[in-house]
Every structure is written in structure tokens, then in C-alpha cells.
Amino acid sequence: MIAQISIFAENRKGAMRKLTDVLGNAGIDIIALVTNDSAEFGIVRMIVxxxxxxxKRLAQSGYMVHKDLVMxxxxxxxxxxxxxxxxxxxxxNTNIDYLYISYDRALSVPIAVIHSGDLEELEQCLKNQGYHVRSTGNFI
Known part of the structure; x- marks a missing residue:
């Protein structure tokens, strides 16, 4: 499984730049990113x-941050x-909550990033069908 962070950010001009500024100043590379917005707030999901x-750095900067696992x-x-x-x-026997696409720049391989309530079962199913499921050590 891969650690993903979700950040709740205001939906206003410059909000994304402020968020990426925090990460850039900390020397953190963004590997994959997807945003979802509503009228006032958005959710930014990232693999970094x-x-x-x-x-830690985003929380120190006043962001609400949640870390969870994805495949x-x-x-x-x-x-x-x-x-x-x-x-x-x-x-x-699983359902996916959401999915987004990233790309392995070194190997030129597209990657589906999946969140599900039962990642272990889904991982086993996909491995049994011959899919390569990445782990933290081999995502980047």
C-alpha cells in the first residue's frame, strides 16, 4: 500500500500555490495529485x-491533513x-471509493491510484489476475 495525504483547502485564488509552496520549501516532491472542489473548500489528494x-509541515501551516492508504x-x-x-x-468482492491516474516517468507506465474500503482483498484479487501492485518502495 502507498501512503496518500488529503488536504482540505479553501477554494479561492492562490490556495493551491500556497499549499505547493509549503511542500516545495520542505523539499517534498509531488508524485501524483488530484483535486476535488466544492463551493468553499476543496480536497487535494497527493502521493508525495x-x-x-x-x-507535519502542512499541519504546521494551518492545513487540515489526513493520511491514509491507497493502492x-x-x-x-x-x-x-x-x-x-x-x-x-x-x-x-470490493468497491472502489475513488481512482485517479498517475505516471511512472522513469518506466513510462501509467498507474491507477485506488482507494477502497478493503485494500487487502482488492490487492490479492488483482495480484491473482497478474497485475503489478506497487508498494511504497517502488512507487517512485
Missing amino acids: SDPALAE AVDLEDRPGGLNRLLASIDES
């Missing part, structure tokens, strides 16, 4: 090079690759 330090699965880089992964997930 040092999640513990990111959580990172290599995708086939061709049309239908994501659809095949989703079909495999449908065969498991």
Missing part, C-alpha cells in the same frame, strides 16, 4: 516523496487498459 514530513496498480498503456482493470475489480 515524504508523506510524514508533508503531513497503486500498473496499467496497460493502450486503449482499454483502464477498462480491463475495472473489469478485474468488478470480479472482486
Whole structure:
């Protein structure tokens, strides 16, 4: 499993830049990122090079931060690759809460980042079907 941080930020001009400024000043690299917004606040989900330090520095800067686990699965880089992964997930006894896509720059491989209520079962199902599920040590 991979550590992911979720940050609650105000939905206003410059908010994202302030958040990335905190991370940049701490020497933390953003590996994957997705944002969801509402009228007043947004959720920024990230996989970063040092999640513990990111959580600490963002909290010190006044952000509400939550750290949890997600799964990172290599995708086939061709049309239908994501659809095949989703079909495999449908065969498991799990549901995904959300999914976003990242990319391994060194290996040129797309990666699906998945949050689910039962990551262990989902991981076993996908490994049994031949998917490469990444761990913290091999995500970046």
C-alpha cells in the first residue's frame, strides 16, 4: 500500500500555490495529485516523496491533513487498459471509493491510484489476475 495525504483547502485564488509552496520549501516532491472542489473548500489528494514530513509541515501551516492508504496498480498503456482493470475489480468482492491516474516517468507506465474500503482483498484479487501492485518502495 502507498501512503496518500488529503488536504482540505479553501477554494479561492492562490490556495493551491500556497499549499505547493509549503511542500516545495520542505523539499517534498509531488508524485501524483488530484483535486476535488466544492463551493468553499476543496480536497487535494497527493502521493508525495515524504508523506510524514508533508503531513507535519502542512499541519504546521494551518492545513487540515489526513493520511491514509491507497493502492497503486500498473496499467496497460493502450486503449482499454483502464477498462480491463475495472473489469478485474468488478470480479472482486470490493468497491472502489475513488481512482485517479498517475505516471511512472522513469518506466513510462501509467498507474491507477485506488482507494477502497478493503485494500487487502482488492490487492490479492488483482495480484491473482497478474497485475503489478506497487508498494511504497517502488512507487517512485
